[in-house]
Amino acid sequence: MKSYTTILLASLLLSLSACKKDSERIEDYFVEFATVVKENSNYRFRLDNGRLLIPQDVKSYSGQEGQRVILNYIPLEGDAIRINFISNIFTGTIQPDGFPEKYSDDPVKIQSVWVGGEYLNLIFETEYHSIQHSIALLRDTSSESIDLYLSHSRENDPAGYPKIMYSSFRLSDLRRQADNSPTPFRLFINTYTGMRVFELDF
Template identity: 30%
Template sequence: MKQLLKNGFIIALISLFLMSCNDDDGYSLGKYWITTGTVNLTDDYFYVTTDSGDDLWPSASNVSSKNLEDGMRVFVNYTILGDVTDGSYDYYVKINSLTEILTKPIFNFTEETTEEVKDSIGNDAVSITDTWFTDDYLNVQFEYGGGSRVHYINLVKDTEDLETEDGAIILELKHNKNDDPYNYLQWSVASFDISELQVPGQTSVDVFVRALDKAGEYQYNKVLTYEYLVKTPVSKSFKTEDISGLVK
């Protein structure tokens, strides 16, 4: 199996292991960790900044930098080898694998958007379990039923249903399961570029995030503040046995 999946979605269960922190030293040497992060390319190599804000310098790696792109969103599986003492990075690590996270812009429904296009985006049930910001990305953790076919996931802004009564921009996670039977509960993360929401002269905008559940009712229904200038990383770590799915 390739260490880096280049086609923009998670292809299979990532069978890696996440170990809990050691209360004494903050981490355990030799243990495997997995979290979300962003690739940073240097002139001749790369490092990864996790969503918790840690810079990981790969003293050893199973992944070649030639397969990477600057700014790529990834699941990173790594082993901590030690602290970096000069302040340039946070940890020396071994990169065991990188898996590209599905990354997309907002899909805009306008007056010109046909019903055929809207149907292709889908109205199938999907459950949002968490959201967080990294720079200009809204990251969405979600669950859905399937297991046999490719599913389509998009974050939609509809000009005909643009804002809540309080002025928050409505963003709806849309799902097309392509008639895939509900064989297994699938789990995934997608990163959506929401920089188009920036308004000149403002430093933030409120967004209202929602999705349709199995009963056809909206769930999650949370107002989030997207800040343009203040980028506050949020720590995210995952149980890797839950990471699965086939989405694009």
């Protein structure tokens, strides 16, 4: 009876030990849009709230100053971070010429639109097969208000599968001289359910 109890307790302890090992907590991590800042050969990443993150090490990444990225990282002490992965996203500016002659209204499915830092950020879904799509942010200079149009062209890409795309457009050209008050603007995006209008501030 004693040996049976000993075996039972040993099995129970092994079971609890295994459960404890399996339930180890995964480290906290964050996924955010950020801007590349180069200091000589070193990379830093500025969040849209102005915070500058300093990675322990940057491996297998090459980006230019001002490139927008999706940054997956683990916070360490202070502003230090450990990077899990970095992915470049489309980074553009407002084009003052080209509307409406260069405007393309191939529809997209909007997931998120927001102004962060000095950028208009978009997450949207479109049907993709094998040909790279083109996007741009065009300004209607004939309008009395600030009207921006997201131009999206499938470039004759065949029918494919839903794909999430990310983009950031720098808005600094909208800043009023010697005026820190918000600058309102309208963003027009053609979706699968028709034209949507977003009223935003920079």
